Amino acid sequence: IVGAGIPAATGMALSMQILGTGNVAMCVFGDGAAQTGICHEAMNMAGLWKLPVVFVLEHNQFGLTVPSEVQSPVEDLSIRAAGYAMPAEIVDGNDAVAVYRAVSAMVERARRGEGPGMVECKTYRIEGFSTSDMGGYQKSEDIAAWKARDPLLVSRKALLGDVGEAKLAGIEAAAKAEVDEAFAAALSDPMPEFFVDEACNPYSEAH
Numbered sequence: 001i002v003g004a005g006i007p008a009a010t011g012m013a014l015s016m017q018i019l020g021t022g023n024v025a026m027c028v029f030g031d032g033a034a035q036t037g038i039c040h041e042a043m044n045m046a047g048l049w050k051l052p053v054v055f056v057l058e059h060n061q062f063g064l065t066v067p068s069e070v071q072s073p074v075e076d077l078s079i080r081a082a083g084y085a086m087p088a089e090i091v092d093g094n095d096a097v098a099v100y101r102a103v104s105a106m107v108e109r110a111r112r113g114e115g116p117g118m119v120e121c122k123t124y125r126i127e128g129f130s131t132s133d134m135g136g137y138q139k140s141e142d143i144a145a146w147k148a149r150d151p152l153l154v155s156r157k158a159l160l161g162d163v164g165e166a167k168l169a170g171i172e173a174a175a176k177a178e179v180d181e182a183f184a185a186a187l188s189d190p191m192p193e194f195f196v197d198e199a200c201n202p203y204s205e206a207h
């Protein structure tokens with residue numbers, strides 16, 4: 001259900017506030033989810049009651065197949081946070097460190113009891129939405145430009161100076177070997193047996 005995590009996180013934040021746990025709830029959602037009614041009801045409540053929740057908006061410029069300019073009259077969706085008395089920060093969503101810093105700052109202020117916050121991560125969906133939507137509606141020059149700024153490439157470049165090429169190549173090789181090993185193990189494992197509990201099957205002939 002698109003946008004369902006937004007009220008769920010807000011409800012969890014209300015529980016955390018009432019119980020005084022000192023925890024902070026967080027939800028990550030898309031630009032399509034940001035257009036739902038429940039998003040705005042939840043954010044209004046979070047702002048009104050100063051709930052400890054951080055809203056992380058992954059603005060990848062498409063809601064399923066729909067480009068953001070035909071979903072919303074504003075480009076920077078986080079300007080709406082002002083309407084709920086929340087601070088918001090826009091960051092480069094392909095820069096892991098920028099995302100970490102902005103989200104951490106919002107988490108810390110929420111933990112201090114200063115209420116909710118929003119981080120809008122600007123990014124781009126270079127592929128389709130799922131196996132039922134293989135893409136094809138993005139411009140190839142946009143895909144190429146964003147692929148060149150893949151978060152892994154951006155992080156690698158940022159680490160290169162301090163960590164060095166040899167160590168980075170070693171980390172990459174170890175990660176690839178781990179994935180290859182897991183892949184091979186999954187392929188060689190027997191297929192799981194499906195257990196169907198007839199008592200819980202509404203279509204069972206047994207009823």
Ligand SMILES: Cc1ncc(C[n+]2csc(CCOP(=O)(O)OP(=O)(O)O)c2C)c(N)n1
Nearest residue numbers: 001002029030031032033060062063064129
């Ligand atoms: C309540 C609800 N309305 C409509 C849909 C159909 N739907 C599936 S994905 C989607 C768009 C989601 O957009 P976004 O939140 O930007 O996610 P992204 O496309 O970036 O994965 C919609 C409308 C749904 N799953 N749930």
